[in-house]
Amino acid sequence: MSFSKEWLSLRRDFDNRARNKCIEKCVAQYFTHPIHIMDIGTGTGNNVVYYQEKFEDSSWTLVDSDADLLDVCRKNLRQNIREMQHGSILDLDNFQGVDLITANAIFDLFSPEQFVSFAQKIHAYGVSLLATLNYKSMYFTPQAPQDKVYIEMYNQHMTRKQNFGCAMGERCTQKITDVLLDKLCYNVHMGKSDWIIDSSSPKMVKHILQFMFNALSEMTSDTTTLQNWVEDKQKMFQQKSVQLCISHSDIFAHP
Numbered sequence: 001m002s003f004s005k006e007w008l009s010l011r012r013d014f015d016n017r018a019r020n021k022c023i024e025k026c027v028a029q030y031f032t033h034p035i036h037i038m039d040i041g042t043g044t045g046n047n048v049v050y051y052q053e054k055f056e057d058s059s060w061t062l063v064d065s066d067a068d069l070l071d072v073c074r075k076n077l078r079q080n081i082r083e084m085q086h087g088s089i090l091d092l093d094n095f096q097g098v099d100l101i102t103a104n105a106i107f108d109l110f111s112p113e114q115f116v117s118f119a120q121k122i123h124a125y126g127v128s129l130l131a132t133l134n135y136k137s138m139y140f141t142p143q144a145p146q147d148k149v150y151i152e153m154y155n156q157h158m159t160r161k162q163n164f165g166c167a168m169g170e171r172c173t174q175k176i177t178d179v180l181l182d183k184l185c186y187n188v189h190m191g192k193s194d195w196i197i198d199s200s201s202p203k204m205v206k207h208i209l210q211f212m213f214n215a216l217s218e219m220t221s222d223t224t225t226l227q228n229w230v231e232d233k234q235k236m237f238q239q240k241s242v243q244l245c246i247s248h249s250d251i252f253a254h255p
């Protein structure tokens with residue numbers, strides 16, 4: 001799956017508003033001096049830009065499988081970047097010298113098996129993990145009768161069988177905490193980082209509804225009813241009579 005730089009730019013402010021302040025405090029209390037951080041699934045560098053201010057004088061290694069996004073990132077970031085690696089996170093196996101891994105909005109894309117293997121590798125090096133904006137689910141307020149069906153279908157689409165297996169999707173928070181806490185005995189802190197989307201963000205509304213329509217079209221043959229549902233939602237957003245919460249978690253885990 002590839003991600004456009006326009007989408008990453010659109011989501012940046014939503015992510016930054018949603019980030020959990022208690023989790024950030026835990027991280028700041030745990031690391032009180034400059035460290036070396038590896039950001040995985042860096043994209044255009046939104047997560048790094050956000051945390052560079054908070055981890056002053058720390059150095060960074062950035063990893064992403066999309067060379068075009070890393071090129072944009074190169075232009076956005078200059079200071080304290082030790083290395084940019086073009087490649088898959090799943091091929092990483094040397095975490096020598098890394099204190100913390102940051103990962104924003106990526107683990108829902110991974111299968112449980114991929115996450116377990118990754119977690120075991122970082123655990124062997126005693127590396128901490130700050131995994132933010134892990135997708136959980138969504139709900140509209142007020143709720144219409146068909147919302148539940150379509151949201152469940154959307155979540156099923158995220159976890160459909162793909163060439164690498166089934167992505168964790170909405171189950172990623174549970175899986176991440178199970179693996180880190182129960183299997184690897186990390187100390188785990190978790191808090192919510194929800195997006196609230198309303199009529200004040202028409203670009204985001206349009207993008208999310210289109211994204212949902214595309215995914216749901218692959219799940220149902222009744223595209224007329226689906227189209228009507230999307231159009232109803234568009235109207236309600238224009239009339240300021242609905243809002244959407246996309247719920248996420250932020251997780252900080254340390255040995």
Ligand SMILES: C[S@@+](CC[C@H](N)C(=O)[O-])C[C@H]1O[C@@H](n2cnc3c(N)ncnc32)[C@H](O)[C@@H]1O
Binds near residue numbers: 008044088089104
């Ligand atoms: C939703 S985007 C998040 C980007 C960035 N973390 C942010 O907060 O803006 C997911 C990112 O993970 C990258 N990605 C997905 N699977 C990957 C893999 N196996 N190895 C490396 N990068 C991967 C994508 O190229 C994309 O940049």
